[in-house]
Amino acid sequence: MKPGELGMKAALVIWMLANPTLYFLLAASPERGGLFGMLPLFVQQLHDWLIGFFTRAAVY
Amino acid sequence: MTTLAIVALYCLSCYGAGIATLRLCGAHGAPGQRALAIASTAFLLGQGVVAAAWIPLGLAGWFNPFAVGAVVLACAVPALLTGRAALLQSWRDIQPALRWLAGADRPFQGVCALLLALWMLLLLDAATRGPLGDAEAFYLAYPKVIAAAERLIAMPGLYSPFSQIGLVGEMHFAALIALDGAAAAKLLVWPTAMAAGIELAAIAAWAGAGWRGRWIAVAILFTSTGFTNHVWDGKVDVFAAAFGLAAVRWILAEREAGAPALRCGGLLAGFSTLAKISYIPVLLPALGLLLAWREWNTPAAAPALPTRVVRKGAALAIWVALPWLPNALKNGALFGTPLAPFIGGDGSWLNQVWFTPADTLWIVMTYPLALTFGRYPMQSGNVSFVLLAFLPLAFYLLRTPVDWRSSRLTLIALAGLAGLLIWVAFRPSVIAPRYFFVAIALLIPLAARAAEVVYEREEPPRWLRASMLATLASALVFVSFPLVLAVPRAMAALQAPDTACAHAGRYCAALMRLNGIAAPGDRVYLAGYYGYWLRPDLLQCQATPAEMRAFEAQASAAARARYLRERGFRHLIVDKTTHMRIATGLFPGKTPAHESAELAFYDIDPGPAAPRTRCIPVRAGAWKIEGAQ
Numbered sequence: 001m002k003p004g005e006l007g008m009k010a011a012l013v014i015w016m017l018a019n020p021t022l023y024f025l026l027a028a029s030p031e032r033g034g035l036f037g038m039l040p041l042f043v044q045q046l047h048d049w050l051i052g053f054f055t056r057a058a059v060y
Numbered sequence: 061m062t063t064l065a066i067v068a069l070y071c072l073s074c075y076g077a078g079i080a081t082l083r084l085c086g087a088h089g090a091p092g093q094r095a096l097a098i099a100s101t102a103f104l105l106g107q108g109v110v111a112a113a114w115i116p117l118g119l120a121g122w123f124n125p126f127a128v129g130a131v132v133l134a135c136a137v138p139a140l141l142t143g144r145a146a147l148l149q150s151w152r153d154i155q156p157a158l159r160w161l162a163g164a165d166r167p168f169q170g171v172c173a174l175l176l177a178l179w180m181l182l183l184l185d186a187a188t189r190g191p192l193g194d195a196e197a198f199y200l201a202y203p204k205v206i207a208a209a210e211r212l213i214a215m216p217g218l219y220s221p222f223s224q225i226g227l228v229g230e231m232h233f234a235a236l237i238a239l240d241g242a243a244a245a246k247l248l249v250w251p252t253a254m255a256a257g258i259e260l261a262a263i264a265a266w267a268g269a270g271w272r273g274r275w276i277a278v279a280i281l282f283t284s285t286g287f288t289n290h291v292w293d294g295k296v297d298v299f300a301a302a303f304g305l306a307a308v309r310w311i312l313a314e315r316e317a318g319a320p321a322l323r324c325g326g327l328l329a330g331f332s333t334l335a336k337i338s339y340i341p342v343l344l345p346a347l348g349l350l351l352a353w354r355e356w357n358t359p360a361a362a363p364a365l366p367t368r369v370v371r372k373g374a375a376l377a378i379w380v381a382l383p384w385l386p387n388a389l390k391n392g393a394l395f396g397t398p399l400a401p402f403i404g405g406d407g408s409w410l411n412q413v414w415f416t417p418a419d420t421l422w423i424v425m426t427y428p429l430a431l432t433f434g435r436y437p438m439q440s441g442n443v444s445f446v447l448l449a450f451l452p453l454a455f456y457l458l459r460t461p462v463d464w465r466s467s468r469l470t471l472i473a474l475a476g477l478a479g480l481l482i483w484v485a486f487r488p489s490v491i492a493p494r495y496f497f498v499a500i501a502l503l504i505p506l507a508a509r510a511a512e513v514v515y516e517r518e519e520p521p522r523w524l525r526a527s528m529l530a531t532l533a534s535a536l537v538f539v540s541f542p543l544v545l546a547v548p549r550a551m552a553a554l555q556a557p558d559t560a561c562a563h564a565g566r567y568c569a570a571l572m573r574l575n576g577i578a579a580p581g582d583r584v585y586l587a588g589y590y591g592y593w594l595r596p597d598l599l600q601c602q603a604t605p606a607e608m609r610a611f612e613a614q615a616s617a618a619a620r621a622r623y624l625r626e627r628g629f630r631h632l633i634v635d636k637t638t639h640m641r642i643a644t645g646l647f648p649g650k651t652p653a654h655e656s657a658e659l660a661f662y663d664i665d666p667g668p669a670a671p672r673t674r675c676i677p678v679r680a681g682a683w684k685i686e687g688a689q
Binding site for chain 1: 434
């Protein structure tokens with residue numbers, strides 16, 4: 001396998017796996033209880049940091 | 061079981077009406093159409109036709125269970141007489157997909173097993189949960205009123221002007237409530253969602269996707285919560301998406317199938333825009349682009365390309381307009397404005413702005429991420445992250461030379477992109493996939509086909525294949541997870557249907573309690589949005605928009621309390637989360653008759669004088685507000 005192709009493959013793998021990870025971190029707020037409630041505190045902190053990029057207060 | 065049987069009969073009825081319409085369009089034996097896709101289109105087209113039939117029946121006041129049942133049976137007859145062979149052929153069409161799956165690699169079989177499980181969970185949830193959110197405000201509350209009144213009337217209360225929208229899903233809900241109940245109404249969305257899946261798979265197949273690509277396309281569709289949330293919540297967005305996808309498929313088939321495909325696609329596009337007005341600026345330009353592109357690729361000496369495109373576009377426009385005629389009849393009869401909500405009606409809700417300019421700019425700058433991961437108010441679901449994850453794989457398709465002009469994948473993706481860009485340009489702050497889902501769905505075949513090619517051609521080590529499987533599986537698990545948690549509640553609801561509130565929204569218990577207290581025809585002032593759980597007579601006797609405006613215009617709390625007494629209101633319901641200011645100081649020292657975290661309701665003592673309005677029965681189930689307006 002050529003180095004360029006390997007790099008592209010690695011980048012695509014990282015991109016693909018980043019998507020479910022990000023989705024999980026945004027959905028998995030421990031404050032929601034249940035299974036998420038068992039997660040360690042840093043998941044909550046990551047969630048709190050990330051959610052700022054993906055929500056705003058509505059004016060409607 | 062009775063509910064399931066009634067929904068099955070209703071689906072058969074829609075299928076029968078659709079088969080008859082396809083014959084009328086001349087599209088029944090269209091070349092290049094597989095039986096399963098024809099059956100799916102017949103079901104969807106029939107839904108549009110049956111919904112249109114309910115409008116005059118409702119306006120005439122004949123919307124009773126006997127008349128509705130008779131129409132349903134009459135429409136089911138053609139399905140039984142002439143559509144049976146086609147249905148059997150459709151089943152034979154499914155078998156190759158299953159046979160292919162049986163021979164596929166184990167990990168991919170696992171992904172498809174998760175998809176099948178998700179379908180079952182959605183069915184269970186649709187049967188037992190909700191309605192929730194907007195469905196409690198309008199989309200199921202309005203059908204409940206129509207079914208009880210046995211007549212198509214304007215929605216009483218706050219949402220009266222909103223009744224000017226096209227009614228497709230709402231009329232089916234009303235018919236199924238008349239025949240059985242709200243559970244049956246909500247269940248109709250599930251087969252409609254499955255039909256949307258079939259249409260999308262057929263579009264992907266037209267674009268060159270094999271069985272794996274089609275399975276992936278359907279998996280992306282069903283892991284988009286902007287789509288699946290509306291399979292169970294009692295809203296009507298899935299109807300528009302399904303009609304829209306079917307319209308696209310028929311316009312794509314226009315070159316092979318000719319004018320019948322144009323008619324069929326036009327009708328379906330009309331029903332789609334009728335079911336969701338926001339599809340007008342999204343779907344119609346996309347269809348225009350598809351038509352023009354296909355003409356561009358058709359070798360013909362004369363007439364010139366622009367002439368051909370204009371002619372076909374005009375023909376398409378006529379067929380798109382046809383489904384809007386019953387809506388014009390309805391708006392003319394109920395509001396005196398046949399062209400509402402565009403001309404003459406209260407179309408203020410057409411121009412929505414959800415966020416400040418700064419926040420809207422942020423949304424536009426992050427658009428694909430905002431669609432996929434956003435947690436914005438009113439967003440109501442996301443686009444599947446599998447779509448975002450797989451789209452870059454399209455670069456692998458460029459390894460073989462591509463003839464852009466004739467590339468079907470490019471054409472479909474461009475049509476979707478055009479619809480999406482138009483939406484972002486005109487309504488940048490409305491970041492809700494349900495408003496333009498068909499445009500997003502048209503991007504799916506490109507991602508699915510690219511994933512299929514990479515999956516099948518990747519040399520070891522197969523990291524991409526493993527990542528694709530992990531992404532697909534995690535998406536299916538994430539979407540299924542909340543539905544799995546709901547299974548015990550769903551089973552309990554199936555065993556004891558009387559405990560409906562245990563599986564419904566937070567307004568159910570409080571409003572059911574009021575139902576037990578209020579006398580028939582009591583006037584109710586609903587200071588809130590979500591009235592579905594009120595008794596149908598109370599829903600019909602609630603405050604009119606004019607009364608609400610007059611109430612809010614009163615100078616003081618004492619004047620507002622006096623106004624309520626004068627108008628004969630007996631109950632005030634206050635949604636404390638949104639309308640608390642209305643109740644402040646209204647009845648000093650008076651304890652609410654009921655109070656929960658969300659709702660408070662007050663009994664209003666009648667004043668010394670006779671009330672200026674009262675709500676009277678006009679016939680069984682139908683109520684009318686009588687008195688000065």
